[in-house]
Amino acid sequence: MDCAKIGKLILQLRREKGLTQRQVAEQLNISNKTVSKWECGLGCPDVTLWEDLSTILGADILKLLRGELIPNCPDVGKIDRARFYVCPTCGNILVSTGKAAISCCGRKIDSLLPASDTTGHDVTAEESDDEYYITLEHDMSKEHYISFAACVQNDRVFLYRLYPEQSPEFRMPITKRGGILYLYCTRHGLLRYPFLI
Structure with missing residues (x-):
């Protein structure tokens, strides 16, 4: 020291x-x-x-x-660089809009990297009035389920927590077209979808 x-x-x-x-x-x-x-x-x-x-x-x-505090690079407003973290101990979901040092339950957590294969994780989005109704074709058992869905659009992140034995569906407001949809499967990890409706 x-x-x-x-x-x-x-x-x-x-x-x-x-x-x-x-x-x-x-x-x-x-x-x-x-x-x-x-x-x-x-x-x-x-x-x-x-x-x-x-x-x-x-x-x-x-x-x-x-004996030193090293600051992160300033957030330049690129919300599409959002990073997601899941605590392996308690299941907390954490989000940053750039590189960050994240810890939970006394342990450092690395950001999740999207899997390259989304097979078996089908998403359907229907426009209804002023929102999208999004349904997922996925098992929601206690052993294998979608823990969260996050829609990253323009200058915001919509985060939806999902639970086992719950219907895998959620609603989100309609904003400008485009963006990215992330799903976190407890078995297959983080999944990334271009979200163009």
Whole structure:
């Protein structure tokens, strides 16, 4: 561990939060001299303090340990670069509009890559008034089902959560033509369809 780098990062984050050394020390039940020592690079926090320190400073523990925060590239508004993530532990669905460091249940999650073959996952879309009625030909058993559908159109993402033993169908508003439909099958992974109605 590079105590000098870690100390500079602690100082930066503390100032961003508008906290004094005394306020950080009080929340950690340590002396403010200890916080000063860290910020001067003369020592590092004890392992028992890292979790609370990351909460107080609003930073990831791993980033604190490395002593640096590397920002992602700015979101340039290309919603068609949306990425999808599914936590293998709890099943949470997460979406980013660009490259991101995503974690859930204490584990880093990689973005899903669309499968090349969509055979057996047929989609039907019918226009009805001001919305599309989309149905999927797919098993919805507890062992094999569509977990979510996402429609990426222009400047928005419509995300629909589906559950086992539920009908594989949903409705979405009609917007400009074009876009991409994503389905996440619990057995076959992420599926990508050009969505031109």
